[in-house]
Amino acid sequence: MSQKLFPEIRTVADETEKRADKENETVESTAEDDDRPVQEIESLCMRCGEQGVTRLLLTSIPFFREVVVMSFRCESCGFQNNEIQQAGEIRPEGTVYTVRVLSRDDLNRQVVKSATGTIEIPEFELTIPASHGQLTTIEGFIRDTVSDLSADQPLRRIQNEAAYKKIQTIIDGFKEILADEDDEDEDTTGEVKAPRRASEKDAPMRPFTVRLDDPSGNSFIEFVDSMADPKWNMRTYHRTKQQNIDLGLINPYEEEAPPPRADAQGAGENAEGVENDEIFIFPGTCSSCGHAINTLMKKVNIPYFKEVFIMSTNCDKCGYRDNEVKSGGAISLRGKRITLKVEDSEDLSRDILKSESCGLEIPEIELVLQAGTLGGRFTTLEGILDQVYEELSEKVFTDARRGDDKFEEFLGKLKAVKSVDQPFTVILDDPLANSYLQNLYAPDPDPNMKIETYDRTWEQNEELGLNDMKVEGYEEDAVKESGKQEAPTTQS
Template identity: 65%
Template sequence: MVESEPNNFFPKIGQVAEKTNALEDKDFPEQSNEEDEDRAVEEIGSLCMSCGEQGVTKLLLTTIPYFKEVIIMSFRCEHCGTSNNEIQSAGSIRPEGAVYTARIQNREDLNRQLVKSASCSVTIPQYELTIPPARGQLTTIEGLLRDIVTDLSAGQPLRKYQDENAYTKIQSIIDRARAILGDEEEDEEVTGPKDPRERTDIFTPFTVQLDDPAGNSFIEFLGSTADPKWNLRTYVRTHAQDVALGISAPDDVDVESNRDAIKRMKETLDKVVADQSGGEIKDDEIFVFPGSCSSCHQPLDTLMKKVNIPYFQDIFIMSTNCDACGYRDNEVKSGSAISEKGKRIILKVEDREDLSRDILKSETCGLSIPDIDLVLQAGTLGGRFTTLEGILDQVFEELSEKVFAGDSADSDDRSKFGKFLSDLKAVKNAERPFTLILDDPLANSYLQNLYAPDPDPNMETVMYDRSWEQNEELGLNDIKVENYSADS
């Protein structure tokens, strides 16, 4: 029995365009019922809120490649000229929020397609500009910039006399956006060419970031997800974001009073556990340190727990989560004495299974991948306890955001770094084999052995004597552990 194909309610945009062009090419005096059914766009009579007359809303159900199904709506009133367009997701809210980042390096990047849902905020760090959530929109990066110029320019004449400082800052954003769009070039026919030192129409790279707790926004990548100027990061939504999306009920109780009560209860339990353990820290013991969030300055708790890593040693994991703004951080500290020797771990990564290995990278550990000339000095990223895939994702995000955010590098340097990020993306997706090297002079780092307690055929561990320079950098040459009360 042959199964019937399901109704395709959400055809791709390309299919809709081809179908529309085919219908427009036909020469017919009247549309038949069959041709009406072939129309991709539905038209519905709607009341115009500006003049009260009857307007028309057009609906298009379509699929954006590599993204999802959406509903595009366009309203126009022929009586007063009012028009509006909006986009809505036709799917469900995703389990996690999403942050899409695109580095706009040249004018070709302005053509990247952009989907902004009603719950999405847009940030351009170089402009110190954040656009709060508003109506859904299907546009391009260029269209987004033109909307920014239009919206910000609307109140500038009045703002110039009411708040000159705000006017100056906003005008700076408008001028930079117009320079990228090339709008200033049209004025040269009247005013003449500008001095090169005064020109502002030279393209300046910038970054566009979409942060959508619902995960229903999107920025187009070029070619494939290996695009070095494109990145996607997902995150767990906070309770406040769930409430804003309407998928969770707000708390009816006093959060601050509950926070104080829980803190007092935890302090009491900690004292009881400390008395019962005779001062020794147990593996299941959690210490609570009250403090404030470094991002929003709201009160929060930092939790610390001792964890025993099999075939390694004890470590302390410190975790900070802010319920107010969603800030999260974790730090790892060694729970054992200073090792007499340093440790170097060499792993040959061959497939995605190796990316799931647990990794503990201490503050004194350096990380390198010779295959792509990646070298991270000790102290980079701090102490981390995650997976190999997780730490490579962190490296990619940190390097791409910080390097592409600047505008001083020349095109050759940016081309070389784009190639490096492409290689790094291939490495973190295990699309090619590579060698990972962890070098920790204090031997406080760890990489999971999948064959433990037997030797791992893809991993080599080398213990070595620290040099005098390494001991000096770590402050070990001046440490005296015997007869320390006597004169040195």
């Protein structure tokens, strides 16, 4: 039934082409009208009040899901509008798609943006808020953005010159990507020709990033060949309460349970007394925008390891988020090295605690992360690989030259690791032994995991500040220091 109501878009295109060959026929049966892939309905034009035509197409996008494409056109005033609506249910998690547009071929990538999706292009400091749904390409989205921003530019130039200049910079940058001026230079005959696609033009293009964030999970950006596309990445996340309210999934007026005890002083008096199900709130200031925010802290007991403290900060004003993990135990006398042989996707679900002092290495792709990279994280192995990919792709992309083959090759290898196309090795090296990787066979030994302990070198202790730390006999030093301060002074 789904295949009949929502045929693939390529099938719809083939059927439409076949029907185009029968346009000269004057009589068609009612059954043929019902079988048409595109249904036409007379609709009122909201601009001029005359009758227009709305065309509806139920189709399925490969590797995505079912959608309803709607197109309205009024022959009286020429007004037209195209939208897309999701035919499926809201997904359990939100999705973020990130595409690095490094060449003109990337402008042909298909974009499905639902009514709840937000598009961001960081290089242009541009964010398009959630509006109507669209089925287009990256080039089509850029053209629509140029058209929308240019409409009110004459008025902005008079009312707010600063806003006019900033928006005009974005418009000029997008026009360089589209390179429509090249068509005007080539057209010397004076004939009216359809503009060429920007992807077909041989003109320099500034690399940029397209990020599509949809809390409903019903948006999509096309990948090339497979999900191992090094320029393409998808990340899922749990929706916040406000996002669930905006999607109509929960009642905003429902009474909440009493908040946890916001007693920072009580939490600091005795960390050992913190219960595992108790959350503590510490007021503070957002390091990004300066607004008042709260940091949540929770004690977690990891089986066969130790107790840790997870701290989370989320700013509702600017969207800044930060999560850190701190060890709750004493400093270990020796370091620890954990080596895991990852053989299938089941290993990606292992819990992992990477402390700030831990380094991570994957020898098969020559990936080495020094201690301090990503900070402290408590997630899964798949989650830490996703974070590594995002951090490297965002930071390295800004410094990489356009068309850097080595950079793209490395990202391709990292994507292959994330999908476990072949076995690989993960090495966690923590001089403080505060890192952990889940043993699926606990309490028995894991045949794919090797845990080694080693003595820290003097250089490692110096870097960690342990050489100057005195944990025994410090009472005597305190007494001596106090005696020096209280010694009487002689007067002459």
